[in-house]
Every structure is written in C-alpha cells, then in structure tokens.
Amino acid sequence: MSEAGEAGRAAAAKGAGARAGGDQVYRVVVLASGNGSNLQALIDKVHGRPAAAGAPLVEIALVLSDQPGARALERAKQAGIPTAVCASASADTREALEATILETVRQAAPDLVVLAGYMRIVPSEFVRALPWRIINLHPALLPAFPGTTSIADALTHGVKVTGVTVHFVDEGLDTGPIIAQEAVRIEEGDTVETLEERIHTVEHRLLPRIVQLLAAGKVKPPLPGTRVVQVDWSE
Numbered sequence: 001m002s003e004a005g006e007a008g009r010a011a012a013a014k015g016a017g018a019r020a021g022g023d024q025v026y027r028v029v030v031l032a033s034g035n036g037s038n039l040q041a042l043i044d045k046v047h048g049r050p051a052a053a054g055a056p057l058v059e060i061a062l063v064l065s066d067q068p069g070a071r072a073l074e075r076a077k078q079a080g081i082p083t084a085v086c087a088s089a090s091a092d093t094r095e096a097l098e099a100t101i102l103e104t105v106r107q108a109a110p111d112l113v114v115l116a117g118y119m120r121i122v123p124s125e126f127v128r129a130l131p132w133r134i135i136n137l138h139p140a141l142l143p144a145f146p147g148t149t150s151i152a153d154a155l156t157h158g159v160k161v162t163g164v165t166v167h168f169v170d171e172g173l174d175t176g177p178i179i180a181q182e183a184v185r186i187e188e189g190d191t192v193e194t195l196e197e198r199i200h201t202v203e204h205r206l207l208p209r210i211v212q213l214l215a216a217g218k219v220k221p222p223l224p225g226t227r228v229v230q231v232d233w234s235e
C-alpha cells in the first residue's frame with residue numbers, strides 16, 4: 001500500500017471525523033447504472049440523517065450515472081440530490097470518459113463512493129485516488145460468483161445458499177476486502193427473478209447499515225498485507 005493508501009486507511013478508519021476542519025457531514029457519492037433500488041434504500045434510510053447518535057450526518061452529495069436513462073437519476077432528482085451523467089456518447093475515448101467520471105466524483109469531495117448497480121469497471125487510477133473510500137454491493141457471497149451474472153450463475157451452479165456482499169473496491173474485479181456478507185437460501189423452484197427479489201430485500205437493509213457504520217468510523221480497513229476488515233456492529 002502506498003503512502004496515500006496508508007493515509008486513506010487511517011482516515012477511513014476514523015469515519016467522518018477525519019475530514020479537514022472537523023466537518024460533521026459525511027459526504028457520499030453513489031454511482032449507479034440502472035434501477036437504483038439500492039440508491040432508494042440509501043435515500044430512505046441514511047440520507048440527511050445522523051449515522052448514529054452523536055455521529056455525523058450522512059449526505060448523498062451526488063448521484064452519477066453512465067446511463068442517461070437510468071431510473072436511479074430520477075430517484076435522486078425526486079430526493080433533491082444533485083446528479084451527473086457521464087455517458088460514453090459524450091467522450092471520444094474510454095480513457096477520457098473515465099477521467100471525467102473521476103474528476104466529477106472528486107469535485108463532490110466524497111468521504112465515500114458507493115457502487116450500487118454500477119456496471120462499469122472502476123479503473124486503477126480511480127481506486128488509487130480514493131483509497132479505502134470506495135465500496136461495492138455484490139449479489140453473491142464473494143469470492144463465489146463474481147461478475148455481472150452472479151444470481152443466474154448461483155442458480156445454474158446449484159448452490160443451496162447464496163447472498164449479498166459489501167466490500168471495499170480494489171484494483172481487481174469483485175476482489176476487494178469484504179466488509180459484510182449475508183446469506184440468502186436458494187429455494188426449490190427459484191428463478192432469477194424470485195431469487196433476485198430476496199437478494200434485493202437483504203441488500204436494501206445491509207447497504208444502508210454499512211454506510212452508517214462507515215460514517216460512524218466503525219469499519220476498520222485491513223492492516224497492510226492483510227484482508228480482514230474489522231466491523232464494530234454494536235449499537
């Protein structure tokens with residue numbers, strides 16, 4: 001881990017208290033490509049509220065999408081949250097688009113970036129710019145079933161239990177240190193739709209809780225050379 005990464009680890013471990021000037025607002029940027037039901041859960045459960053008694057206020061400062069028609073953008077607008085669209089049509093190259101996305105996110109000065117149904121691979125520069133400040137929501141128990149077809153893959157494989165993972169984003173694909181997981185049983189006759197519905201129910205509970213814990217400084221990124229994230233679940 002670089003010096004920047006170490007500084008980021010220490011800052012992330014302190015939650016919002018680590019912000020310059022002791023600002024007691026924890027700024028969250030959400031990246032979403034589609035429906036945004038998890039964004040909605042964040043709007044309903046954490047946006048504009050203290051993360052815990054005596055903890056900073058969580059504010060969703062920006063919702064950014066790579067898809068101009070994403071329902072997530074509508075949800076943000078309805079909640080009065082600023083939005084940005086960085087779509088491939090607006091950039092000459094993929095690199096230019098990724099640079100614009102990173103710059104737009106940085107200008108929002110996030111304490112945390114949440115990938116909630118964001119269908120782009122986050123480039124290494126992005127990860128290095130915001131060490132331990134990017135989390136992803138994944139609809140399987142990683143390291144099983146990474147990628148974009150996890151729910152169907154779990155059904156096809158015939159596993160009896162799948163679930164939800166929230167993890168820090170590193171430079172790999174769905175490989176970052178795991179913050180939290182919750183299991184979902186696969187029932188006889190499940191389809192992608194029925195299983196997805198139960199996974200979403202868990203996601204809508206777990207993701208807001210993890211954002212609150214991060215804002216309250218109750219999630220400690222792994223020590224250098226390790227992968228184990230410490231989470232203080234106490235109320």
Ligand code: GRF
Pocket residue numbers: 032034035036037038039116117118137138139200203
């Ligand atoms: C979620 O199932 C999440 O795990 C996956 O994409 C889905 C997004 O759903 N990465 P939504 O857009 O939040 O409804």
